[in-house]
Amino acid sequence: MILSVRDLRVSFRTNDGLVRAIDGVSFDLKESEILGVVGESGSGKTVSLLAVMGLITDPNATIEGSIRYKGRELVGLPARELRRLRGNEIAMIFQDPMTALTPVYTIGWQIAEQIRAHRNISKSKAMERVEELLAEVNFPNPHEAMSRYPHQ
Template structure:
């Protein structure tokens, strides 16, 4: 098992009380597998993976549970040991490349620094590797691009540079945090191809965070749907799209425009807004927005079922 997360809980102390951003999630990831993590903004997708990466440094954060990478517990690991893993064996593609890159250094310098931090090679060899990486992510003129600063690149090119940096040490585990957000569909397709290529070339395990069910349908082997800090459904891609069991999953799939047949006058939308994590409703967190809720949903918190395809829904348990 490449990655095993058990009962992960992430809370933050605030002036208004304790906010539980992640409430006991568990998942596994095998070598060469792509896990799609989907949900609305604020569902806990990014926070859960930042905890896996050891990138939550807020002194008011409380992280509990177990995160094992290749059998090694990461929670409580000294910062120096985590730094040896991050960028080398475990890498992350951040959502906003403009904030992930340092504006005062060139693209080539930044990628080379990552390589030199983890590999014992000369700077000349590192720069040669940078040029290869930029060519691999389809920069039209890699050598020229190495001397450019982030603000001199388009959004798509900046994202490709961030991907090149993440791939620089051939990571065994890659976390991609919405890497296609705000990109046009042509660039998006190219980035998805790069992710597939990483899996094919290096047999890397990949966690792909997104709110785009269309991307999940193309890329993921298994899918984990999150809502209000918890997992509401998990299963294989085929199971999730052919037989969605949680009302929230069905609502997400229902909001996708159909590819065939007549175009609907209006796409269905999920009513209301996600709840505040400070004031979660009693019972099911999705209950106030759920079209099939019934009385037990207001008082009983559903647990995620066992098995490969499971949903945290009282209706599902009753069925």
């Protein structure tokens, strides 16, 4: 198992008391499998996966249960160690593509910034990698696409 989530519970302290957003989610993901999470709006899809990614930083949040990636427990792992995993080994595609990219920067610049955040490489090497990645997902004319803005 590459990812094993057991009895995941996420709660938030509010002025009105404790709100349990996730109550006992469990799933396993084997290497090369793809997980698609579906459900009604407000059902906890995003909160569950933000917890898996270690992206819930709200001081009023409590995360319980077990999230094991390649046998390593992620719940309670320091933010610095989680940051090393994110983007290098673990990633997610958010459900709203229109808010995934910032409209004032080119597609190439934004992808290159993410590559450089996780790899010690030059801007030019990162841009080469952006072009390769766009080609891998069959983007038409990847070199030209890199200089476009998300709305284009």
